[in-house]
Amino acid sequence: MSKLIVAGRQKLSGATEIQGAKNSALPILAASLLAKGENVLYNCPVLSDVEASCRVLRYLGCTVSRTAHTLVIKTDGVTRGEIPEELMRKTRSSILFLGAMLAAGGSVRLSLPGGCEIGRRPIDWHLKGLRELGALITERHGRLECQAPYGLTGARISLSFPSVGATENIMIAASKANGTTTIINAAREPEITDLADYLNKCGAKIDGAGEGIVVIEGVKELRACSHTVIPDRIAAATLMSCAAVTGSRICIKNIIGSHLGAVIPVFEEAGCQIECRDGELCFAAPKRLKAFKTVRTMPYPGFPTDAQAPLLAAACTAKGTAVFVENIFENRYRHVSELARMGANIKTEGRVCVVEGVPALYGARVEATDLRGAAALVAAGLCAESVTTIGGVQYLERGYESLEQTLCSLGANVKKI
Numbered sequence: 001m002s003k004l005i006v007a008g009r010q011k012l013s014g015a016t017e018i019q020g021a022k023n024s025a026l027p028i029l030a031a032s033l034l035a036k037g038e039n040v041l042y043n044c045p046v047l048s049d050v051e052a053s054c055r056v057l058r059y060l061g062c063t064v065s066r067t068a069h070t071l072v073i074k075t076d077g078v079t080r081g082e083i084p085e086e087l088m089r090k091t092r093s094s095i096l097f098l099g100a101m102l103a104a105g106g107s108v109r110l111s112l113p114g115g116c117e118i119g120r121r122p123i124d125w126h127l128k129g130l131r132e133l134g135a136l137i138t139e140r141h142g143r144l145e146c147q148a149p150y151g152l153t154g155a156r157i158s159l160s161f162p163s164v165g166a167t168e169n170i171m172i173a174a175s176k177a178n179g180t181t182t183i184i185n186a187a188r189e190p191e192i193t194d195l196a197d198y199l200n201k202c203g204a205k206i207d208g209a210g211e212g213i214v215v216i217e218g219v220k221e222l223r224a225c226s227h228t229v230i231p232d233r234i235a236a237a238t239l240m241s242c243a244a245v246t247g248s249r250i251c252i253k254n255i256i257g258s259h260l261g262a263v264i265p266v267f268e269e270a271g272c273q274i275e276c277r278d279g280e281l282c283f284a285a286p287k288r289l290k291a292f293k294t295v296r297t298m299p300y301p302g303f304p305t306d307a308q309a310p311l312l313a314a315a316c317t318a319k320g321t322a323v324f325v326e327n328i329f330e331n332r333y334r335h336v337s338e339l340a341r342m343g344a345n346i347k348t349e350g351r352v353c354v355v356e357g358v359p360a361l362y363g364a365r366v367e368a369t370d371l372r373g374a375a376a377l378v379a380a381g382l383c384a385e386s387v388t389t390i391g392g393v394q395y396l397e398r399g400y401e402s403l404e405q406t407l408c409s410l411g412a413n414v415k416k417i
């Protein structure tokens, strides 16, 4: 397994581009199954999670080819109605294929996606919504047998929580259902809007994406189209954390500032100067951050749970105490014990984490156990007094396109071995 060697006491400077959004590319890849013909997806990041979804598409009979950041997905050859366990377990977002495969007709067999490091990750709201669209789904020994013998029928679906994945699965399935579907309390993340934009380009009729109520009028046919994936707001928040923790000034290009509406003020309250104009975000951190105000993770447009770990790393050497409340996932503080090995003074109690800023962190051998926790360890390594060795780099590669190269282009000294 590869490791990252991060030299400490690094200053960053210069400008960099942001990758396309992982959490937008993944649902769009699943939805592309429904769009007949040749889909062209631009600004698609090179990530192991994206590659895993491409493997599912190929298994189902599509041809998928990549040139740099452009993916071409041809869906005319779709034949299979089942996804084998080893492919399902690769990523959580494999469950998003269920809505697409049901809408495509026929029966679907797949295993329950694995839980993951940050929590149990149930799919009960996905299945409830799809059943309300008329799907017959039986769960037996970790496998799902699903079919929609009479097609799917539009319905009024209320979500008890604005689940991103459940909203996406229902939206995809409803796009080809008979009649109209209304999703109440839908997730409002920008990735939902991007998925709706893609589907509407394919001929779907989806209104209200990004709002709490989404209305989908089912259509008979969806035709392939070309689409550019939005920038990854979490990758941007991660780079901001790296700059904040090293007292650096950097510029991040091709940003959509409104996607960082809840992130920017948190850094400003800690003493960072941020200017976001014409798709470029210029970020200047003080020598030492002031303590972050309490950070509560919430569904969009609240503070994103995926930015909690990198931000928590930046809080470790700030002046004063920061409180984090992780409201979305039940086990998303696994990076805390590793940060403590680097000298951080952190206590967790259930969903609450209290970080007492210390003057410095010290390089150590640490182990990443999930994607965003890995990013937190990289950020901490950049400001530590000496070298940090990070194991579990495969987690980082799930969601960050060569983060080490991006950081080196900004002046850091990070090597992958």
Ligand code: EPZ
Binding pocket: 022, 023, 024, 026, 092, 093, 119, 120, 121, 122, 123, 124, 125, 126, 127, 161, 162, 163, 164, 165, 166, 187, 305, 306, 328, 329, 330, 371, 372, 399
């Ligand atoms: C998506 O996960 C993202 N993944 C996550 O990003 C992100 O953290 C999350 O949304 C919240 O923004 C992708 O888009 C591929 P949810 P998802 O359904 O869809 C519970 C990253 O690091 N829940 O909004 O799984 C669930 O366990 C990843 O890039 C149910 O109980 O998120 C969680 O506690 C991590 N039943 C909460 O709801 C369900 O049927 C929010 O989950 C579905 C979810």
